[in-house]
Amino acid sequence: xxxxxxxxxxxxxxxxxxxxxxxxxxxxxxPLFGASGLGLDSxxxxxxxxxxxxxxxxxMSNPGEGRKILTSVRSMADYIQAHGx
Numbered sequence: 001x002x003x004x005x006x007x008x009x010x011x012x013x014x015x016x017x018x019x020x021x022x023x024x025x026x027x028x029x030x031p032l033f034g035a036s037g038l039g040l041d042s043x044x045x046x047x048x049x050x051x052x053x054x055x056x057x058x059x060m061s062n063p064g065e066g067r068k069i070l071t072s073v074r075s076m077a078d079y080i081q082a083h084g085x
Contacts, residue, residue: 004077011055012073015047016040028073037072045070052076057085 009023012032031037033045040048048070052058058080060066069079 001077001081004080005073008051008073008076008080011051012038012048015051016044026073028077030072032070032072048076052080056080058083 005028006023009026009028012018012026013021013023026038032048033040045066049060049066052060052069060069069075
């Protein structure tokens with residue numbers, strides 16, 4: 001699980017061009033969206049969905065499910081472990 005969370009952090013940084021952030025700067029359990037977390041927005045959410053589809057074979061059809069999955073790096077990793085290819 002640790003390896004997957006670190007890989008996800010690196011993928012998020014690369015996909016969103018977060019140049020001033022390193023993987024170790026991202027708290028695995030911190031919210032990805034909102035002022036208390038990484039501060040991502042809806043455009044960033046689309047990028048995260050693309051990562052899940054392209055790299056892990058996960059397609060999200062329910063927007064409510066997407067909110068739950070994209071809560072934190074840990075929630076993404078848990079979902080990938082349970083549903084990924």
